[in-house]
Amino acid sequence: MDIRQQRKLDHIRQALALDDGPALNGFTDVRLIHDALPAVDFRSIDLSVPWGGKRLAMPLLINAITGGTSLVTEINRRLARLAARNGVAVAVGSQAAALRDPRLRDSYRVMRDENPDGVVLANVNPNTPAEKALEAVNMLEADGLQVHLNPAQELAMAEGDRDFRHWTGNIAELARHCPVPLIVKEVGAGISLETARRLLDLGVRHIDVGGAGGTNFVAIELRRQGQCLPAFEAWGIPTAVSLAETVWAVHRGLPAGEKACIIASGGIRDGWDGAKALAMGASLVGIAGAPLKGLLGAGSGAFSVAGNGEGDNAAQGWIDRFRHALRLSLALTGCCRIDDLQNRPCLLTGDLRERLDLRGIA
Numbered sequence: 423m424d425i426r427q428q429r430k431l432d433h434i435r436q437a438l439a440l441d442d443g444p445a446l447n448g449f450t451d452v453r454l455i456h457d458a459l460p461a462v463d464f465r466s467i468d469l470s471v472p473w474g475g476k477r478l479a480m481p482l483l484i485n486a487i488t489g490g491t492s493l494v495t496e497i498n499r500r501l502a503r504l505a506a507r508n509g510v511a512v513a514v515g516s517q518a519a520a521l522r523d524p525r526l527r528d529s530y531r532v533m534r535d536e537n538p539d540g541v542v543l544a545n546v547n548p549n550t551p552a553e554k555a556l557e558a559v560n561m562l563e564a565d566g567l568q569v570h571l572n573p574a575q576e577l578a579m580a581e582g583d584r585d586f587r588h589w590t591g592n593i594a595e596l597a598r599h600c601p602v603p604l605i606v607k608e609v610g611a612g613i614s615l616e617t618a619r620r621l622l623d624l625g626v627r628h629i630d631v632g633g634a635g636g637t638n639f640v641a642i643e644l645r646r647q648g649q650c651l652p653a654f655e656a657w658g659i660p661t662a663v664s665l666a667e668t669v670w671a672v673h674r675g676l677p678a679g680e681k682a683c684i685i686a687s688g689g690i691r692d693g694w695d696g697a698k699a700l701a702m703g704a705s706l707v708g709i710a711g712a713p714l715k716g717l718l719g720a721g722s723g724a725f726s727v728a729g730n731g732e733g734d735n736a737a738q739g740w741i742d743r744f745r746h747a748l749r750l751s752l753a754l755t756g757c758c759r760i761d762d763l764q765n766r767p768c769l770l771t772g773d774l775r776e777r778l779d780l781r782g783i784a
């Protein structure tokens with residue numbers, strides 16, 4: 423096995439072994455407002471949302487995790503089945519490996535084969551030229567293309583990138599040529615107000631804030647090297663803060679008549695966090711560590727997915743609880759549909775409020 427394939431397995435092992443954080447996702451500072459007189463029939467609440475010409479049964483994305491070695495094909499198969507069964511979107515992990523070596527395509531392609539009608543997203547790094555990105559999209563007949571921004575992870579990785587100057591130009595190129603929605607995502611350190619503005623200027627209209635508070639890639643990379651650097655591991659913008667800043671940038675910076683889609687991800691713990699994110703202005707909620715830990719078991723040093731029905735049930739249980747909490751949140755805020763919730767006020771308090779005040783965000 424080459425070093426890149428080894429790294430993919432290390433990422434999964436470390437993600438299972440580590441707890442979320444140390445940063446908090448910030449959603450305890452967000453309050454939805456109770457409606458004691460809801461004009462709602464709980465049983466007919468509609469969680470479905472449109473996405474790119476298709477319809478999702480609820481606004482949830484199983485975010486990019488893996489691919490690139492036959493050892494993870496089974497993980498992607500099970501994640502894709504989970505997505506298909508629940509009518510939610512799913513993304514493959516970085517396709518760099520398959521763009522280098524076509525023999526590795528099956529480990530990604532399985533996500534489309536198992537989920538032929540669903541929303542499946544391709545995933546590349548910001549060094550990928552436009553024609554290669556198109557190849558990644560075609561490989562999956564993808565409904566969208568994610569480009570991940572991960573400078574903190576690269577710097578924590580002994581073998582990581584060190585020069586990020588060309589990322590901006592490359593993203594502008596991808597935004598011009600990508601035939602499907604281009605989603606720029608962070609992987610756990612968040613998108614700031616300024617970064618969101620720059621992405622909008624580059625023509626990006628889909629932003630996944632990928633904030634701090636969940637899977638911590640700096641810690642994952644440091645543990646692979648037997649290191650622990652608490653200050654570095656605490657780096658990043660909590661998801662709720664990043665979401666508020668990105669929503670602000672979109673409201674202030676988008677030309678009239680244009681629309682943007684914001685995805686809230688990074689340490690989303692449950693449907694209550696999800697509902698808060700939607701009320702703050704997100705269109706979708708992304709989760710990665712939670713379904714992975716369900717499928718493979720948190721804390722396991724070695725993992726096995728073959729015939730792991732228990733893992734399937736645990737991941738399904740997480741999604742069932744997410745859906746139920748989301749429904750409860752809608753009912754108790756007097757909402758029948760997701761877009762009602764997106765138009766409900768919510769209170770931003772505590773540290774989150776303080777940080778937004780310091781940034782001049784009303």
Ligand code: FNR
Pocket residue numbers: 433434437485486487488514515516545568569570607608609610632635636637687688689690708709710711712714
């Ligand atoms: C990831 N993530 C990720 N993101 C990406 O864009 N490309 C990738 O290849 C990977 N690989 C990957 C591996 C593993 C094991 C995990 C757990 C995650 C990041 C992921 O999509 C997401 O942005 C972060 O994990 C934050 O979300 P959670 O995990 O806090 O819900």
